[in-house]
Amino acid sequence: IGLTGFGLYLGRVERWNSWDLFIHPVELLTDAFKLLLRPRRRITGLYSILYAGFLFIAYGFFYALTHLPIRFSSSESDRQSGKS
Secondary structure (H helix, E strand, C coil): CHHHHHHHHHHHCCCCCCCHHHHCHHHHHHHHHHHHHCCCCCHHHHHHHHHHHHHHHHHHHHHHHHHCCCCCCHHHHHHHHCCC
């Protein structure tokens, strides 16, 4: 998730595209390593961390929606089973 946040920074701010990995791999990797070692701006790390945090929270929500059981209160479960 952290690398995805950095990848979003490379695409949105530094204007690299996904196909540049195949067309200009040396330039892209050189720019990425330079940014990791010596960020040009303070926003590089902040942007990457914020996007990674957003993706982590979104993943948590989707995981909760699809994998956690739904629990009903006793009155709702009685209504569903037909008891009064």
